[in-house]
Amino acid sequence: MRCATPVLRIDGDEDARRFYVESMGFTIDWEWRHEPHFPVFMSVTRGAVTLFLSEHEGDCQPGGAVYMLVDDVDALYEEFTSKGLVAHMPPTTQAWRQRECVFLDPFGNRLTIATPQQG
Template sequence: MTISLQYCNITVNDTDEALGFYRDALGFEVRNDVASEGFHWITLGSPAQPGLELVLSVPHAGRSQADGDTLQELLVKGVLPQLVFRTDDLDATFEKVRASGAEVMQEPIDQPWGPRDCAFRDPSGNLVRIAQAPKA
């Protein structure tokens, strides 16, 4: 038996604005855009990992008003779970994302537990870390 992650939901304030970060800065491709009741869910994928997708949506998309309000409060506080991506060239990825205007939280550093990584905030305030495996 095998099991793998199919997709991960990312809550954002504005899906179009988030595309500038996830598509243009990080290099994900739009795979689907589904609209319903005034909301839409944008599915992105990576050419490097064809089976894994990210789904961007706003806090109230498909949720009750109360749940959407709570999720919006958490998003504004910047306390939703962080996202961690992996790259084979951290320095080049860092420069590309920084050039997009994303807020830099941490420049590339070697972590004591092994990887070299950096961190950004996406346009909605989600913490996004990008790591490169340590050299053998």
């Protein structure tokens, strides 16, 4: 295996673009609709992280969760909050030696961003 790509349920591609592209800095790789005005399925990427975002009811349920490892959770927290995002949990050092923060997207998906702590 090479990688796994989570599929997150969305309900509105414009809200998804605002959150993932404008606020979180992802780029849209591609998007697909069977016909105009049909539900969208899109791929977004930032660095080594790719997410699939789907309006299709059968693909997944709202309220998914993704855990992303990054080099500097505090820097990303500052970047995201400077663009208006409100953290569900600010950067916190956990007992399991991960420094984590959590954001919720407009669809209830939980995005945990973490940096492993040394020592």
